[in-house]
Amino acid sequence: MKKAGKKNKKEFLKSFGSIVFLLALVLFAVFVSQIVVARIMVLFLGDKVNQPLPLAIFSALSYVLAIIMIVWLPPVIKAKREKKKLSKNSINRTEIGLHGYLTWTDIGLSLVGFIAYWILASVLTALFAELVPWFDATEPQEVGFSFYSSGVDRLIAFLSLVVVAPIAEEIIFRGWLYGKMRSKLSKTTSNTWSIIISTLLVSLAFGLVHLQWNVGINVFAMSIILCLIREVTGTIYADILVHMIKNGLAFYLLFILGIS
Numbered sequence: 050m051k052k053a054g055k056k057n058k059k060e061f062l063k064s065f066g067s068i069v070f071l072l073a074l075v076l077f078a079v080f081v082s083q084i085v086v087a088r089i090m091v092l093f094l095g096d097k098v099n100q101p102l103p104l105a106i107f108s109a110l111s112y113v114l115a116i117i118m119i120v121w122l123p124p125v126i127k128a129k130r131e132k133k134k135l136s137k138n139s140i141n142r143t144e145i146g147l148h149g150y151l152t153w154t155d156i157g158l159s160l161v162g163f164i165a166y167w168i169l170a171s172v173l174t175a176l177f178a179e180l181v182p183w184f185d186a187t188e189p190q191e192v193g194f195s196f197y198s199s200g201v202d203r204l205i206a207f208l209s210l211v212v213v214a215p216i217a218e219e220i221i222f223r224g225w226l227y228g229k230m231r232s233k234l235s236k237t238t239s240n241t242w243s244i245i246i247s248t249l250l251v252s253l254a255f256g257l258v259h260l261q262w263n264v265g266i267n268v269f270a271m272s273i274i275l276c277l278i279r280e281v282t283g284t285i286y287a288d289i290l291v292h293m294i295k296n297g298l299a300f301y302l303l304f305i306l307g308i309s
Contacts (some may be wrong), residue, residue: 064237068230068246072254075226078118079258086110101202104193105209112217120145120225144228145220146285155282159290162278166291170270177266190264192303203304211300215292218255219285223275227251231280248276271295 090098090107097103124139142148178186194206227247234243252272256265275288 060237064233067233071229075119078115082114083111101194101205105205108209109213145224146279149284151286155287158278158287162274162291163294166271166274170267173266173270186263188263207300211293211297215289215296219289219292222251222255223279223288224285227276227279244280251276
């Protein structure tokens with residue numbers, strides 16, 4: 050009995066360490082990729098880096114670098130340490146949620162998921178506003194693009210905010226991070242607890258990287274719903290659609306109607 054208890058405790062501590070590492074890796078990669086890309090672009094473009102096209106390129110390159118650091122680099126390092134050749138299956142598409150194809154179920158769930166997210170976000174925001182005196186629910190989010198973009202600039206902003214960002218962020222958070230956490234936690238906890246813990250930690254990390262209280266709470270709520278959808282479908286296709294709908298609506302209000 051004592052040996053079994055020690056073994057379970059050891060496995061739990063190992064799992065806990067893995068979870069901390071996963072969170073640290075994602076947060077490190079997201080922030081460092083932005084710093085590195087920003088410094089390189091400022092070096093070559095100077096003040097022009099704040100124009101719509103450079104901003105879109107900065108966003109895309111930051112996401113690409115972050116995904117490389119998170120998804121591709123760990124298997125490469127592991128293969129080198131074990132002196133093995135990197136196989137095609139080193140990156141598990143099923144674990145990331147990118148196996149199969151988009152289905153009608155995904156499309157239907159994305160609409161239901163968006164409504165559920167909006168309700169949950171409204172409740173959490175109202176609750177936080179009631180409990181925290183300094184909380185400003187109406188603080189505008191800094192998206193990097195000018196409010197007065199038009200024509201081609203507006204198209205560039207649309208592609209960056211409504212297409213690239215949702216795909217990249219879902220691959221990182223509800224894809225890789227959630228998949229890895231569920232896999233690790235399912236070995237030491239029940240299926241229910243592994244879902245709950247993974248959902249909360251992924252959502253907290255997603256809120257944290259947005260660096261703004263009201264936005265963080267909003268995307269925390271969205272992430273809760275997206276993790277549950279990921280659990281139901283096994284993929285992140287519906288999650289990407291929900292994220293696109295959310296960003297698309299925000300884009301319309303901000304860039305078309307001029308409502309911040």
